[in-house]
Amino acid sequence: MSSYGNPRSSSRPWQAHVDMYRKLPVDLMEGSRRGSMLSYLSLMLMVVLLFWETRAFFQTTLVTDLALDISDDPKIRLNFNITMTDLRCDWAVIDVVSVLGTDQNVTAHVTKWNVDATGIRKGYRGRNRNQKDIVLFDEAVTESIEDLHANGEDAISLDETTLEIFKKEHDYVFVDFYASWCSHCKDLAPTWETLAEVMIDAGKSDNAQGTGKMHLEDYSEEDYRHAENVKMPVVIAKVDCVTQPKVCNLRENIRAYPTLRLFIDGKPWPGGSDYKGHRTVRDMVDWLAHMEEQHKSLLEQQGGEAEKARILHKAHEATRQRLGDDESEAVAWRTHQQNSMRRMYQEWKEAEHPGCQLSGHLLLDRAPGNFHILARSKHHDLAPHLTNVSHMVNSLSIGDPMAGMKVISGEAVVPDGVRDKISPMDGNVYTTMNLHESYHHYLKLITTKAPGLQVGRRDLKAYQIISSSQLAYYRNDMVPEAKFAYDLSPIRVSYRQFSRRWYDFCTSILALIGGMFTVVGLVESSIQATVSLSRRGGRSYRR
Structure with missing residues (x-):
């Protein structure tokens, strides 16, 4: 009887398929299950790979290129803001040295601010400040210092004790702080002695004897008439800082020779007591x-007495008696012993150590060289052991400031480590604690180009700085200097962004799909062959 006529078969039509599936070989059934599992695994893997591939397509990578640094610009720009913590603006100069030449006392594009001992920048601002050219001595004084001393010294020599006495006893004391080795001091000595004679004789013109003009042959009539304009008696004195280092270095903070300082009522004049005009x-x-008029105006404003009755020649004679006739008393005044130079240098008085902030930019040759900040004066000889070039680097960078700002702000696309190398010295303080030493800095400059370093159609260049610093030591007769040596790397670093093309992405997708099916097919075939071989081996063993 046919199965189609069987009532049982007609009531359960799917049973035939079940029976047929049960009659299939065991190998075929296991192969189907294995294929399904591999299909699911390959699909999941394909989805993951497609996600990563798509993500990589939309991302960009930064590529680094190295090439020789070739530039048509013969100069590079160095931007700086450096505070000299113990160097006055009057003496702070910048020199630039390269293998192509030397430029001393650079003032173009440089601004100086006076900084007080607490580091506060004062309001006074001097742009491109030059050391004023002054006359260093009076050419009208033709006599030598020995000839002028033939009938006695009129400029009174003072020491630690006598200076304090004269400051207490006299309203005006004009002192020349000098050093015996100073060339400018030697040139000034005859002029200073003549000034003392002029002031003494001018003060004697009103005395009872009416002598006046005692040494008129030593100076001109016009000089004498100018001296008569000074109504108050002024003591002209001098202090040798070689034999009196304590009073010069500790008390008066004398750093350069000669220093001409006026004491009024025993104190330096707050408006400026050091004379800086023609000598x-x-x-x-x-x-x-002029200083006398200022003092009188101040006394009148304070309600004090403007005129004081003092006779200069009496004070002068008393002083000469102390220092000349009574030599034993003069020797007694010189019994105080001075401390060593190193001890003096370490006895720091904040109020006596103003600083200077130098800011601006320099145009340097594209060649190895250096720029240094040091103390120098056209009109003084500086004491090397008292020159302190401790400094703080507020900012220092190379190239166009806009390029550096773009790198630091993140507008330029560069690796993270590059941002720290644009201004690596910013905020560093380099303080020297001993005499005759200073910090020297060595800068390796690397030209850098990157995406985002454009202003309009102009491409900017940034410069990475690899810096190192070390303490340098100087001879006792050399003035220390804060030195910044630089050298350009011959290799230029360029950064560029790289992203995949759309056709590259499509090709990768197709290759991924085709490769996945191929790999799954190979895996399935390998597994099937391995299982078949193992089963044949099992049947042979049972036989």
Whole structure:
């Protein structure tokens, strides 16, 4: 009887398929299950790979290229803001040295600010400040210092004790702080002695004897008339800082020679007590008259007495008696012993150590060289052991400031480590604690180009700085300097962004799909062959 006529078969039509499936070989059934599992695994793997591939397509990578640094610009720009913590603006100069030449006392594009001992920048601002050219001595004084001393010294020599006595006993004391080895001091000595004679004789013109003009042949009539404008008596004195280092270095903080300082009522004049004009008798007398008028105005404002009755020649004679006639008393005044130079240097008085902030930019040759900040004066000889070039680097960078700002702000696309190398010295303080030493800095400059370093159609260049610093030691007769040596790397670093093309992405997708099916097929075939071989081996063993 046919199965189609069987009522049981017609009521259960799917049973035939079940029976047929049960009659299939065991190998075929296991192969189907294995294929399904591999299909699911390959599909999951394909989805993951497609996700990663798509993500990589939309991302960009940074590629680094190295090439020779070739530039048509013969100069590079160095931007700086450096505070010299113990160097006055009057003496702070910048020199630039390269293998192509030397440029001393650079003032173009440089601004100086006076900084007080606490580090506060003062309001006074001097742009491109030059050391003023002054007359270093009076050419009208033709006599030597020995000839002028033939009938006695009129400029009174003071020491630690006598200086304090004269400051207490006299309203005006004009002191020349000098050093015996100083060339400018030697040139000034005859002029200073003549100034003392002029002031003494001018003060004697009103005395009872009416002598006046005792040494008129030693100076001109015009100088004498200028001296008569000074109504108050002024003591002209001098201090040798070689034999009196304590009073010069500790008390008066003398750093350069000669320093001409006026004491009024025992103290330096707050408006500026150091004379910085032409070192001629006439100019110095006019300055003394001007300072006298300022002092009188201050006394009148304070309600004090403007005129004081003092006779200069009496004070002068008393002083000469102390220092000349009574030599034993003078020797007694010189019994105080001075401390060593190193001890003096370490006894720090904040109020006596103003600083200077230098800011601006330099145009340097594209060649190895250096720039250094040091103390130098056209009109003074500086004491090397008192020159302190401790400094703080507020900012220092190379190239266009806009390029550096773009790198630091993140507008330029560079690796993270590059940002720290644009201004690696910013905020560093380099303080020297001993005499005759200073910090030297060595800068390796690497030209850098990157995406985002554009302003309009102009491409900017940034410069990475690899810096190192070390303490340098100087001879006792050399003035220390803060030195910044630089050298350009011959290799330029360029960064560029790289992203995949769309056709590259499509090709990768097709290759991924085709490769996945191929790999799954190979795996399935390998597994099937391995299972078949193992089963044949099992049947042979049972036989």
